[in-house]
Amino acid sequence: MGKTKKKHSKYPAIVGGQVLDSSMDSMEETRFRKRNQKLTISLSEKLHFTYSEVECLLLIFYKLQKESKEFKLGVDKTLFRDVLHCSLKMTEDYLMDRIFYTLDKGPSPYMTMETWAASLSLFLKGTLEEKxxxxxxxxxxxxxxxxxxxxxxxxxxxxxxxxxxxxxxxxxxxxxxxxxxxxxxxxxxxxxxxxxxxxxxxxxxxxLEVFGQCLPTRENIHAFMTTFAQKPGKM
CATH class of the missing domain: 1.10.238.10 (EF-hand)
Incomplete structure (x- = not known):
């Protein structure tokens, strides 16, 4: 009998210039979903994403997290900057530290799942008041x-x-x-x-951004949304 092929995650293998772990099989993905179900529900209730969109974003975070120096601490600032620069085309280097600090004021150089989801909610679907x-x-x-x-x-x-x-x-x-x-x-x-x-x-x-770019353009918002949402929402 031939070997049974593992079903791999359908989510993007490259985000922010990073080649993410494409070896995640359906069992690992299922475990991840169950483990983070309560967090997914909580985030979908307070952010601008649906439950399924939050699930996808957290899975992308998990794959990025595997590339971090300290897996348990979250996604490090360097990886997050790569996402901003490569996926969202936010290239104002001198503002990157300010952006990271504004989004995550904690002393740790690592970003949590909650902060990751909240940041993308702001960037991709935030209201004018939030921005x-x-x-x-x-x-x-x-x-x-x-x-x-x-x-x-x-x-x-x-x-x-x-x-x-x-x-x-x-x-x-x-x-x-x-x-x-x-x-x-x-x-x-x-x-x-x-x-x-x-x-x-x-x-x-x-x-809005008269003193420097700190948000993605409409075009880059749409491009990023298509990496995890089947039907991108109106921007």
């Missing part, structure tokens, strides 16, 4: 709940460096600060509070 809260926290590196000129200059200069030389980037950043302050500083105190930012974005959503 405004998140983007502002990413930009507010000093935690002052105000974006002063120094913070704005640092963010804008970094964004412009890839487009021009050092001097040009500095001059362009200074000019942009003047323009953005006039447009966004509603209470005219010389700084951009969250309320200033929120009121501006509600009127002009295109300014």
């Amino acid at each position: 405004m809260q998140y983007c502002y926290k990413v930009y507010d590196a000093l935690g002052e709940k105000l974006l002063g000129r120094e913070t704005m200059f640092h963010l804008l200069r970094k964004s412009l460096l890839s487009l021009s030389g050092e001097e040009d980037a500095e001059e362009s950043a200074k000019e942009m600060i003047e323009v953005l302050t006039k447009k966004m500083d509603i209470d005219r105190d010389g700084k951009i509070s969250f309320n200033d930012y929120r009121q501006t974005i509600l009127k002009q959503p295109m300014l």
